[in-house]
Amino acid sequence: MTHQVFIDGAVGTTGLEIKERLAGRAEFSLITLPEDRRKDDAARSEALNAADFVILCLPDDAARAAVGMIANDRTRVIDASTAHRVAPGWTYGLPEIIGREAVAGAMRVANPGCYPTGFIALLAPLVRDGLLPASWPYTVNAVSGYSGGGKALIERFEADPDIAFRAYGLAMGHKHVPEMQRYAGLDHPPVFAPAVIPAHRGMVVEVPLPLAAIPGAATPDALRAALARYYAGSALVRVRDESPDELLLRRSTPAWDGIDLHVFGAKDGTQARLVAVLDNLGKGASGAAVQCLNLMADLPETAGLTLPG
Numbered sequence: 001m002t003h004q005v006f007i008d009g010a011v012g013t014t015g016l017e018i019k020e021r022l023a024g025r026a027e028f029s030l031i032t033l034p035e036d037r038r039k040d041d042a043a044r045s046e047a048l049n050a051a052d053f054v055i056l057c058l059p060d061d062a063a064r065a066a067v068g069m070i071a072n073d074r075t076r077v078i079d080a081s082t083a084h085r086v087a088p089g090w091t092y093g094l095p096e097i098i099g100r101e102a103v104a105g106a107m108r109v110a111n112p113g114c115y116p117t118g119f120i121a122l123l124a125p126l127v128r129d130g131l132l133p134a135s136w137p138y139t140v141n142a143v144s145g146y147s148g149g150g151k152a153l154i155e156r157f158e159a160d161p162d163i164a165f166r167a168y169g170l171a172m173g174h175k176h177v178p179e180m181q182r183y184a185g186l187d188h189p190p191v192f193a194p195a196v197i198p199a200h201r202g203m204v205v206e207v208p209l210p211l212a213a214i215p216g217a218a219t220p221d222a223l224r225a226a227l228a229r230y231y232a233g234s235a236l237v238r239v240r241d242e243s244p245d246e247l248l249l250r251r252s253t254p255a256w257d258g259i260d261l262h263v264f265g266a267k268d269g270t271q272a273r274l275v276a277v278l279d280n281l282g283k284g285a286s287g288a289a290v291q292c293l294n295l296m297a298d299l300p301e302t303a304g305l306t307l308p309g
């Protein structure tokens with residue numbers, strides 16, 4: 001069976017990478033609009049309603065409007081934007097945490113944000129198991145390649161090679177905080193400190209833990225063991241047990257769709273750093289959308305994806 005797929009926003013950063021991951025897959029046939037009609041609402045509406053699966057790779061407002069144009073109860077949606085991640089009626093597209101069956105059966109899937117993917121993958125299983133308390137005021141420090149900000153940020157960084165580091169979100173209230181809190185199961189919104197580095201892609205998301213001060217917190221070894229148990233069957237999530245002295249993001253790393261989780265701990269167990277390393281355009285966006293599409297179409301979960309290797 002061939003599924004008709006329409007990527008709305010197909011020439012944007014996320015859309016293009018989804019297209020690459022679907023290329024050559026006989027299970028899917030892409031509905032495409034010519035360049036001069038890709039923002040034409042009549043053409044989009046026709047495509048949105050003709051498709052079995054729609055993947056929205058649009059700014060939030062345009063994504064909301066696109067959903068409003070779907071006038072049938074058959075077309076299923078994966079939205080890569082932030083618009084529906086904590087909205088009623090939407091399933092959060094992080095199958096490892098939400099459950100594969102829930103994603104597979106959903107009509108409306110909200111693809112997770114890139115930073116929240118790392119944060120939630122690290123914290124949700126540990127909070128759920130009671131190894132870290134929901135009540136602790138967590139912080140999350142993260143860096144992203146500039147493709148995380150789409151075409152506009154790519155243009156800005158490529159036009160200004162003098163930028164060495166860009167901290168942002170300085171007024172707090174980053175759009176990713178609500179999904180981080182909800183799906184990690186926390187009582188409080190985390191303090192989120194994101195930054196952009198002068199590399200096209202790649203992401204490191206870190207949760208520092210002053211374990212000695214956190215009531216009921218487990219040891220670093222117990223945290224690592226719990227994550228390893230939780231993700232034991234996952235093809236995309238690896239829990240690393242070696243302890244490197246440094247973690248490097250390399251500009252030359254090819255696109256990949258997995259996520260590596262690390263738990264670094266002080267020898268005396270008083271402090272730990274939970275760290276997720278991923279590709280913001282892989283498991284952080286396009287790879288995640290294809291993973292959800294595979295599940296929704298009842299196909300092997302990782303078909304078309306580049307596994308961690």
Ligand SMILES: NC(=O)C1=CN([C@@H]2O[C@H](COP(=O)(O)OP(=O)(O)OC[C@H]3O[C@@H](n4cnc5c(N)ncnc54)[C@H](OP(=O)(O)O)[C@@H]3O)[C@@H](O)[C@H]2O)C=CC1
Nearest residue numbers: 009011012013014057058062080081147148150151280285
């Ligand atoms: N980049 C990333 O790492 C991640 C992105 N996302 C999310 O995915 C979505 C897309 O992001 P990204 O690909 O980076 O952004 P880009 O800016 O690279 O691409 C967005 C695309 O949408 C098009 N577009 C805008 N408005 C409309 C409209 N009304 N109708 C049709 N097309 C429209 C743009 O057109 P034009 O080319 O003319 O500007 C552009 O091609 C965003 O919501 C983003 O937050 C999520 C996770 C990670």
Ligand SMILES: CC(=O)N[C@@H](CCC(=O)OP(=O)(O)O)C(=O)O
Nearest residue numbers: 080081082112113114144148149
């Ligand atoms: C580097 C950069 O600017 N990143 C984007 C988030 C990218 C992303 O995940 O987009 P969603 O919000 O749709 O999830 C930001 O912080 O706004």
